[in-house]
Amino acid sequence: MTVNLKKTIDLISEAQQLQWAMAFTAVVEEGSFTAAAQRMGVSKALLSRQVRQLEQALDAQLLYRTTRRLLLTDAGELYLGHCRDWLLRVQSARQALAELREEVAGRLRLTVPTSFGGVFMAQAMLALRQQYPALEVELDLSARPHDLEAEGFDLAIRANISPPERLVARPLAEVADWLVAAPAYLAGKVLPQVPAELAAHACLCNSHFSHGRQWAFHRDGELASVAVSAPLLANDYNLLRNFALQGAGIARLPSYLVAPDVAAGRLQRLLPQWHGRGQSLYLVYPQRLPQPARVRALVAFLQQWFAAPAQAALLGQA
Known part of the structure; x- marks a missing residue:
């Protein structure tokens, strides 16, 4: 009985600290206790008390309070990073569960090298829409490396490149x-x-x-x-x-x-016995947590489609 009571007390304490952590994060993001209280729908006094209780529980000062502004301490900077990570994980978990029920639908924007797209993408996209008829696909054929995030592209096929850190790159195929x-x-x-x-x-x-x-x-x-x-x-x-x-x-x-x-x-x-460098093709797309269902479906489809014997033969791999 004593062990179970201790576990219950620990869970209550952790739940309280999570609530206090959300209050602390809101204060930092809004820049004041007043604005954070309005955002969370509570009184300024309650919010201030929760942040003090959090500091006491952590045995660390998180904020410097002045008459004009709030400043994070080193401990506050460290703790804020973890708070934001917790919130992101909670949001991602909620979205992931929602997408279990989500239909693969909506608009996809792709940018693909000109010659490669001209050979492969008509057949590939028709096969994609046969599998996912609720998808709408917009294709850009271009040799220019678009900024995917700034220009609103969901995915690119690129050759022999090192993508920026904020993008995901997954191998697609080798071209001879x-x-x-x-x-x-x-x-x-x-x-x-x-x-x-x-x-x-x-x-x-x-x-x-x-x-x-x-x-x-x-x-x-x-x-x-x-x-x-x-x-x-x-x-x-x-x-x-x-x-x-x-x-x-x-x-x-x-x-x-x-x-x-x-x-x-x-x-x-x-000289068929001599091999040139060829090209390594990658699927490149913005990093999102989690990825929309339509993007996940597209990535899985393209990897499977280009591994098929007909496409492998054209790529010089068969």
Whole structure:
């Protein structure tokens, strides 16, 4: 009986301290006891007493009180951080429980690299809406790295980047680069057998990359790098593909963009045993606690969809 009574007393004491902690947090956030009392719907005298009781229970002064303002002590700074964390956890728990009953619905805004989005996102988004018909999707295809939070985007697909700390980045897929050229360009020429022989060819380079004329490769642990001649440069993969289709030279392009051309014979793949750096693709989205149900559903869907055999083959992973 004595043990149970002690547990009951301890629980009451902890509940009181939680109430006092909320009062203390309100005072700090409002900057005065008067404003905090109005916010909480209690008297200023009660609020002041609760903060004093909290300080006594903690055996620490949390606030410096002057006639004009309130200042936090070092102990107050430390305790306030924990108070806010408690409140955030309570709010997150409440929202998480609410989202157990939430329908995956609402508007999603995505930003995706232009060429990648043109190949994959129509099929992907139609499949997403078939699974979640209450979703409304807005797609932005752009090479520009948008500020997701400032511009109101829910998610981005980005390549080879280190996202800001406030964003979450989850691996999506690895994209292989292929060397390709049109039969019209290769006619009468000696096909390159090793990367160094690319230096004798007209190569189509991406001017978006600072080292776009330096092509690096690896094969079974062996590394090779070659400075290529680039009579034509462009900062767009689709334009480089069109140059290659017209017989302008050898292009280094993402596999998903040229795999259908290779299969149809419009382009020929070169040095298939040598692998370029390729690209690592990530799902990047703002950090929220918890994530809205629609964003969680989108992330899970995209990871599963891009792991499917059809998409893996286009990405050069099959």
